Amino acid sequence: MSDAILEPPATTEPEHDPTLTPAQEAIARLKALYPDVISDETREGYEGVVVYADSLPEVAKSLRDDLGFNYLSSVTGVDIIDEGKLEAVYHLYSINRGGGPVVLHVQVNREEPLIPSLVPVFRGAEFQEREAFDMFGIRFLGHPDLRRILTWDGFNGHPLRKDWREPFYEEEHKPFGSRWPEGEVFRAEEKTPYGKNVQYPAGWLPTGDEYDAETDVYLGLSYSRDATPGLKTDKVTVNMGPQHPSTHGVFRMVVTLDGETVIDLKPVMGYLHRNHEQIGERNTFIMNMPFTDRLDYLSGASNNLGYALTIEKLFGLSVPERAEWLRILTVELVRISNHLWALGFLLNDLGAFQTPMLYNYIERELLVDFFEALTGSRMMHNYMRFGGVAYDLPDDVRGIPTLKFLEDMIYTRLPRVLDQGDDLMTNNEIVRARAIGAGYLSAADAINLSTAGPLLRASGVPYDIRRAEPYSYYDHLDFDVAVRYNGDIYDRYLIRMDEMRQSLRILEQLLPHLRRTQGAPIIGDKPQYALRAPRGGEAYGRVENPKGELGYYVTARRRDGNPQRYHVRAPSFINLTALGPMCRGYKVADSVAILGSIDIVLGEVDR
Amino acid sequence: MTVANTGALTGDVAVPDELANNVFIGNIAKLLDPLYNWSRRNSVWPMAFGLACCAIEMICTASSRYDLARFGMEVFRATPRQADLMIISGTVTKKMVPTIVRLYNQMPEPRYVMSMGACASGGGPFKEGYNVVDGIDKFLPVDVYVPGCPPTPQALINGLIALQEKIDHQSIATAPWYNKKDPTAGIYPVPVLGPDLVDLRQLDLIRQEAAKRPVEDPVAAAEAQPTQPPDVEAAPKTVEPQ
Numbered sequence: 001m002s003d004a005i006l007e008p009p010a011t012t013e014p015e016h017d018p019t020l021t022p023a024q025e026a027i028a029r030l031k032a033l034y035p036d037v038i039s040d041e042t043r044e045g046y047e048g049v050v051v052y053a054d055s056l057p058e059v060a061k062s063l064r065d066d067l068g069f070n071y072l073s074s075v076t077g078v079d080i081i082d083e084g085k086l087e088a089v090y091h092l093y094s095i096n097r098g099g100g101p102v103v104l105h106v107q108v109n110r111e112e113p114l115i116p117s118l119v120p121v122f123r124g125a126e127f128q129e130r131e132a133f134d135m136f137g138i139r140f141l142g143h144p145d146l147r148r149i150l151t152w153d154g155f156n157g158h159p160l161r162k163d164w165r166e167p168f169y170e171e172e173h174k175p176f177g178s179r180w181p182e183g184e185v186f187r188a189e190e191k192t193p194y195g196k197n198v199q200y201p202a203g204w205l206p207t208g209d210e211y212d213a214e215t216d217v218y219l220g221l222s223y224s225r226d227a228t229p230g231l232k233t234d235k236v237t238v239n240m241g242p243q244h245p246s247t248h249g250v251f252r253m254v255v256t257l258d259g260e261t262v263i264d265l266k267p268v269m270g271y272l273h274r275n276h277e278q279i280g281e282r283n284t285f286i287m288n289m290p291f292t293d294r295l296d297y298l299s300g301a302s303n304n305l306g307y308a309l310t311i312e313k314l315f316g317l318s319v320p321e322r323a324e325w326l327r328i329l330t331v332e333l334v335r336i337s338n339h340l341w342a343l344g345f346l347l348n349d350l351g352a353f354q355t356p357m358l359y360n361y362i363e364r365e366l367l368v369d370f371f372e373a374l375t376g377s378r379m380m381h382n383y384m385r386f387g388g389v390a391y392d393l394p395d396d397v398r399g400i401p402t403l404k405f406l407e408d409m410i411y412t413r414l415p416r417v418l419d420q421g422d423d424l425m426t427n428n429e430i431v432r433a434r435a436i437g438a439g440y441l442s443a444a445d446a447i448n449l450s451t452a453g454p455l456l457r458a459s460g461v462p463y464d465i466r467r468a469e470p471y472s473y474y475d476h477l478d479f480d481v482a483v484r485y486n487g488d489i490y491d492r493y494l495i496r497m498d499e500m501r502q503s504l505r506i507l508e509q510l511l512p513h514l515r516r517t518q519g520a521p522i523i524g525d526k527p528q529y530a531l532r533a534p535r536g537g538e539a540y541g542r543v544e545n546p547k548g549e550l551g552y553y554v555t556a557r558r559r560d561g562n563p564q565r566y567h568v569r570a571p572s573f574i575n576l577t578a579l580g581p582m583c584r585g586y587k588v589a590d591s592v593a594i595l596g597s598i599d600i601v602l603g604e605v606d607r
Numbered sequence: 608m609t610v611a612n613t614g615a616l617t618g619d620v621a622v623p624d625e626l627a628n629n630v631f632i633g634n635i636a637k638l639l640d641p642l643y644n645w646s647r648r649n650s651v652w653p654m655a656f657g658l659a660c661c662a663i664e665m666i667c668t669a670s671s672r673y674d675l676a677r678f679g680m681e682v683f684r685a686t687p688r689q690a691d692l693m694i695i696s697g698t699v700t701k702k703m704v705p706t707i708v709r710l711y712n713q714m715p716e717p718r719y720v721m722s723m724g725a726c727a728s729g730g731g732p733f734k735e736g737y738n739v740v741d742g743i744d745k746f747l748p749v750d751v752y753v754p755g756c757p758p759t760p761q762a763l764i765n766g767l768i769a770l771q772e773k774i775d776h777q778s779i780a781t782a783p784w785y786n787k788k789d790p791t792a793g794i795y796p797v798p799v800l801g802p803d804l805v806d807l808r809q810l811d812l813i814r815q816e817a818a819k820r821p822v823e824d825p826v827a828a829a830e831a832q833p834t835q836p837p838d839v840e841a842a843p844k845t846v847e848p849q
Contacts, residue, residue: 151738152702156802159737166737167803188734189741193816197730197741198701198803203822206801206810242706245655245685249662250703271703272659274726275736282735291732297660361670368667378759379663603659606700 022097026067030102033066034059041105044558045314045537048103053115056106060090060121068094069102071463072118072450074540074551074569075128077136079110081162086113086138089553091540091569095447095461098468101540108138117143124450127577135160135277147217150270150606156201159278166278167192167199173562174283221256221264233258238588242271246349246592249602253579253595255588262591265583267576269605276607280566285311285531286386288566293380295550295568296604299338301330301371302545304384309471310541310552315534317387317524322517324473326389329406329510330374330381331543332503336414337367338546339496342599346493347425349596350434356425363417366398366409373397386531388523393514403515410507418500426497435490439582439594442487449578452571453548455598458495459487465544479505489590492597499546532561547571547599568607572600643779647691647717648679648771654690655683656710659697661724661757668760678767687713692770694763695749698726698733699740701804708797711747716784716793719773721766722749725756732756740804747795 017025027049031038037055041048051059063069069092078087090104106115117140118125129140130149137158140146148155157164168188170176178184189195218237241252250271256263276295280288292307293300305327312319319327341364344357368378373394375381383390397405425431441451446459456463462483466474482498484491533556542551548571555565575598583591622630631638657665669675669683684690687710699707711720722743725731730741743749750773753766779785784793796807805813 152800154801166735168735168741170735194806194809194812196745196804196806196809197734197737197739198806200813200816201802201822202820203817204802204813205817206805206813242703243656243710249657249659270738271700271706272698273700273702273738274659274698274733275738279733279736294660294732297663358671361667361672365667365672379660379757 016097022068022094022099023102026063026069026094026102029067030059030063033062041103043537045535046103046105047538048101048105050105050107053106053108056104057116057118057121059104060092060118063092063102064121068096071095071447072122072124073101073452073542073549074553074567075118075125075132076553076565076567076569077132077138077160078555078565079136079160079162080107081110084110086110086136088115088132088138089538090118091551091553093468095463098463100469103538103540113138114141115139116141117146119143122450123448124574124577127573128450131573134158137161148270150273152270159275160281166275167197172282174287217254217266217268221254221266235263240591241268247595248345248600251595251600251602251605253591255583255591257588260587260589262583262586262588265580265591267579269573269576269602272602272606274603274607276568277566281563283563284561285563288563289384290380290382292568293382294603295570295607296338296545296547296572296601297379298341298601299334299546300377300379300381301327301375301383302334302338302543303550304381305331305472306541306543306545306550307552308384308386309543310539310554311386311531313541314537314539314554314556315386315531317526319387319472320521320523322392322514322520323388323522325510325513325517326393326522327384327472328474328477328506329514330371330383330389332506332510333367333370334381335503335546336500337364339500340364340417342546342596343421343425343493343496346489346593346596346599347431349593350431350489352425352428352431356421359420359424360417363414366413370397370402370405370409373402385523387526388521390523392522403511406507406514407511410504410511414500414504418497418504421497426494431493432490434590434593435488435493435597436486437488437490438586438590439489439492439597440487441578441582445581446487446578449581451548451575451578453545453575454492454495454499455548455575455578457482458484458491460485465542465549469542471541471543477506477509479503489593489597496599530561532559533557536560538565542569545571547601547604548575568604570604570607572598572602572604573607576600576605640778640780644775644777648774650679650682651692651719651767651770651774652682652684652690653680653692653694654687654710654714655685656693657696658699658703659726661696661727664757664760664763665694665696665723668763673760673764675764675767678764678771680767687711688715690714691717692719692721694721694723695727695743695747696723698731699743700738701740701800702738704740704743704746704804705797705799707743708746708795712794712797717777717782719750719770720747721751721753721770723753723763723766724758725754728752728754746798746806 037052039050041050071093073093074091076089078089080087085107088106091101093101108115115138117129127149129143132138133140133146134148134150135158170178236257238255238257240255241247242250252268254266254268276291289304292303295303340360344360347356371381372378374391375383393402396402441459443460446456446461462481464481467481479502482495482502484495536556536558538555540551540553542549550571551569553567554563556563582594620632669681675681693711722728726733727743730739733739734741751766751770753762755762799805
């Protein structure tokens with residue numbers, strides 16, 4: 001399978017119908033193959049097909065092997081409480097042909113939600129199905145390790161079900177009556193008996209069992225393999241995190257070791273689970289924009305863009321030209337700033353303690369200054385709006401006229417920094433010795449594990465959403481999709497250098513457009529706060545974030561001011577599915593560097 | 608070092624004239640306090656412990672441009688046992704708070720807690736979420752609150768200077784960490800995770816509330832019978848924040 005990705009399509013592949021998109025063609029063929037279990041989606045504004053639950057693995061296998069839709073991007077649950085149903089939604093893409101998704105909807109009874117697991121077909125579904133189980137209580141039959149992932153074992157209820165209520169519950173939707181139009185200030189703590197954000201089931205009494213909620217993590221670990229054949233050795237289980245300097249935040253790895261060799265590794269997450277989706281479903285559409293900044297807090301504007309694109313798709317809004325150029329400008333600058341940070345930390349994990357980080361921060365601070373002048377905030381940009389952007393370029397940054405500042409950065413300063421990084425680090429002997437060959441991930445595995453972004457492209461899969469399914473004005477811009485073929489830590493380092501250079505290429509092409517469109521409108525004239533969905537339906541928008549494919553799945557009912565379902569397909573979260581397979585067999589010190597090479601941000605992993 | 612000799616030379620201590628230049632008679636606290644606090648305030652070692660977005664600004668504060676080393680605070684320690692200051696830099700979740708309290712208990716006295724940003728101080732934008740602790744001060748004594756979402760490095764440095772001022776006003780004579788009658792003083796009970804976060808200091812309240820709202824389902828009621836209630840007396844006592 002890995003060879004097939006790099007070579008031209010096999011001759012046995014049937015001729016494609018040029019009038020149909022790859023997704024339409026696949027759906028048509030799927031209907032011909034499985035007429036009994038697939039039906040058309042009849043709801044207003046929905047795409048894709050409805051699949052009978054028991055046949056889902058068969059249909060998915062056929063999509064993967066016969067129809068070329070071999071990349072399972074997103075799995076999520078939806079609670080349709082009016083009809084007494086729970087729904088699982090799958091988005092599949094074709095790596096070879098690009099284009100839009102094949103969307104599969106599977107509906108089951110709310111009382112007994114059983115769906116066959118897709119993990120045997122797409123291993124990338126593992127964490128996403130666990131999340132859907134945690135949030136909705138959908139039981140995935142045949143899942144190897146179906147435990148709660150973001151909350152803890154023993155948590156009461158499934159929080160994203162529409163009839164579940166949080167301790168500080170006020171109303172279904174904002175704006176709450178307590179705040180608008182005649183709001184009175186009160187503290188939510190005053191309304192619960194405990195003075196805290198907690199609630200317990202009726203009549204619940206502490207039993208002492210609460211102290212042991214962790215055993216299942218250890219039971220799932222494999223102790224079987226001997227690192228040195230013929231030698232009987234003891235296996236040791238080590239917890240790294242949640243407070244650990246190498247885990248880039250509150251992330252925990254449970255590692256089984258034989259000597260220094262990693263036998264098995266399980267990520268444990270949820271230590272920063274701050275209920276993004278549940279709060280998002282109470283919020284109005286525009287209220288979610290500042291929350292998206294806090295997902296991947298190193299690339300705020302890029303997260304904004306994904307959400308804005310999704311809502312524009314749902315509402316059918318168009319964006320003025322200058323706003324598109326400004327969007328690309330901020331997103332590409334964010335990509336550079338994120339990669340500078342990521343490389344600093346990766347080298348930190350490889351043992352170049354602090355020094356490369358300090359060099360990269362100097363440049364990042366320049367970019368942060370630009371964002372502060374543009375948006376008013378260093379990290380939380382809150383820059384995009386539906387149908388445009390919030391602000392035009394400022395007059396000056398650090399006392400230099402903005403376009404001059406950008407010109408200096410793009411033509412002089414940043415290229416010099418990248419060259420300097422190459423001089424100092426890329427051919428450094430220790431970096432090469434530590435990074436080359438460690439953490440190998442094959443192309444076939446990378447696709448099957450649903451990895452995205454630099455991780456996928458470093459394994460030799462040239463898949464970049466800016467090219468595969470272009471958004472904004474990326475199809476007007478000239479750049480190459482960076483790709484490397486060895487799939488190790490070193491290639492993940494190099495590919496980030498490559499991507500920064502490609503971003504600079506894009507930015508160079510932007511400057512004339514920014515000059516030409518000076519003074520042009522940057523947003524439509526529709527007020528943002530009062531937006532209501534003109535039609536019901538679903539929308540899935542995705543962008544190539546610095547970390548990978550960031551997707552938003554939003555459903556709404558006609559005339560509603562709030563999303564019914566708001567789901568974030570977080571690249572860091574799904575890339576972590578590959579962490580265990582990548583670490584097995586390497587030394588424990590390598591596992592730190594492998595984690596660094598994935599480049600996770602916990603705000604996005606746990607949401 | 609010159610120290611104002613405030614202890615008056617009284618009649619009951621006679622110092623021979625030839626020794627007058629070599630003998631100091633005065634208030635020991637006033638001599639030692641400036642020295643003691645001067646050395647502590649300029650070597651506050653924070654714990655390398657980032658929770659969320661605020662941690663990024665904390666790292667920026669410590670690195671090239673803002674250079675926390677100017678205040679003697681650049682030594683971020685990865686273990687709580689070497690740290691003086693815990694910067695709660697981000698959203699505290701229910702899943703994380705047992706770890707945070709345990710880390711705090713492992714820090715040696717004197718120790719300080721800084722609540723950085725809106726989330727740590729009161730839940731911030733995520734307060735209404737079901738997994739978010741609405742302020743770390745519900746569980747730990749906080750010395751300095753820094754507002755912002757996230758606070759800029761300048762704001763964090765301002766908070767650290769406020770902490771230095773707080774240290775300046777402490778006295779070795781009255782420092783609570785040298786006057787402990789109760790060895791468990793300053794140890795905070797680690798919350799546990801049940802159906803929701805359980806603060807062990809609130810067990811009585813939880814029992815009262817459970818009595819008010821009895822279980823409706825008889826089967827569930829049979830299961831919910833407490834088999835072995837946790838020993839409230841054994842739970843460590845708490846002290847008021849200094």
